[in-house]
Amino acid sequence: xxxxxxxxxxxxxxxxLGLRRLxxxxxxxxxxxxxxxxxxxxxxxxxxxxxxxxxxxxxRIREAALDDDTACLREVMARRFARAEGxxxxxxxxxxxxxxxxxxxxxxxxDAGLEVELLSLAxxxxxxxxxxxxxxxxxxxxxxxxxxxxxDPVLLSPSSRGLLLLQRVRDEAHRFAIEF
Numbered sequence: 001x002x003x004x005x006x007x008x009x010x011x012x013x014x015x016x017l018g019l020r021r022l023x024x025x026x027x028x029x030x031x032x033x034x035x036x037x038x039x040x041x042x043x044x045x046x047x048x049x050x051x052x053x054x055x056x057x058x059x060r061i062r063e064a065a066l067d068d069d070t071a072c073l074r075e076v077m078a079r080r081f082a083r084a085e086g087x088x089x090x091x092x093x094x095x096x097x098x099x100x101x102x103x104x105x106x107x108x109x110x111d112a113g114l115e116v117e118l119l120s121l122a123x124x125x126x127x128x129x130x131x132x133x134x135x136x137x138x139x140x141x142x143x144x145x146x147x148x149x150x151x152d153p154v155l156l157s158p159s160s161r162g163l164l165l166l167q168r169v170r171d172e173a174h175r176f177a178i179e180f
Contacts, residue, residue, distance in 0.1 A: 006049035009161035013092075016162060017147060017154060019117050023092035024048055027055065028169035029080075029105075030096040031072045032177035039066040041076035042177035045090065046169050058180050070104050073097070077108035081116075089116050096170050098122040102146045120146045121170050122153075143167065 010022045026046045033039045045055025059079060064071035073095065080087075093109075093116055095101045102120035109116050124142035143163060144153035156163040 005161060006165075009049060009165045012156075012160060012162035013165070016156060017119060017145065019092065021091055023090075023117070025052075025055075025090040026092045026094055026165075026169055027080075027090040028094045028096070028173035029073070029076060030170070030173035030177045031069050031076065032174070032180075033066060033069070033072075034178075037066065039064070039072045040177055040180045041072060042173050042180065043076075043080065044169060044173045044176055046165075046172075049165055051172060056176060058176070069097075070100055073101055074104045074108055077105050078111065081108055081112035081114050084112065084114055089114065092117045092119065094118075094166060094169055095120040096122075096173060098144070099146050102148065106148050118148055119166075121166050122146065 010024065013019060014022050024047065028044045028046070030042050031039060032042070039061040041059035041061065043055070043057040043059070045052040047055075059076045061072045061075060064075045066072070081089075093105065095105050095118070097120050099120070102118060105118050105120070109118065122144045124144055142155060142158070143166070144155060145163075145166070146153050
């Protein structure tokens with residue numbers, strides 16, 4: 001039953017996001033800045049829907065300005081892609097963030113001469129609000145999935161198995177970064 005549920009989630013992601021193959025191995029990336037003084041990148045790996053702790057990594061930000069989220073992400077992705085030979089790429093790389101973060105990951109892959117399936121996952125923002133805070137009212141927040149070369153985000157149902165899997169990956173990347 002759980003196995004079938006994971007297969008259904010992976011198949012849904014492949015179909016709805018137009019992926020070339022089933023995303024059996026997914027790596028999730030997050031950048032966390034603690035008190036504006038320490039930025040870290042985290043990578044988590046999921047294999048067939050389950051955390052695969054051997055694939056977890058933490059990245060201390062060495063060069064990027066600590067308050068520049070996209071520069072930190074660029075550094076982390078460049079370091080990850082530079083090691084692709086000894087650490088094979090996953091079926092899918094998921095970035096916590098929106099179009100800007102996705103563009104940074106795309107550029108890093110291109111600079112490394114690599115083909116890798118990428119997406120970014122962002123909580124829906126409350127557009128009426130003057131500050132771009134994440135929407136809190138009304139329970140479930142919509143998630144937006146951004147894909148390369150696609151203007152509009154893909155929206156999956158909040159109860160979608162594929163979306164729930166992506167959220168688990170993102171939340172785990174976030175937890176792992178903060179734990180550092």
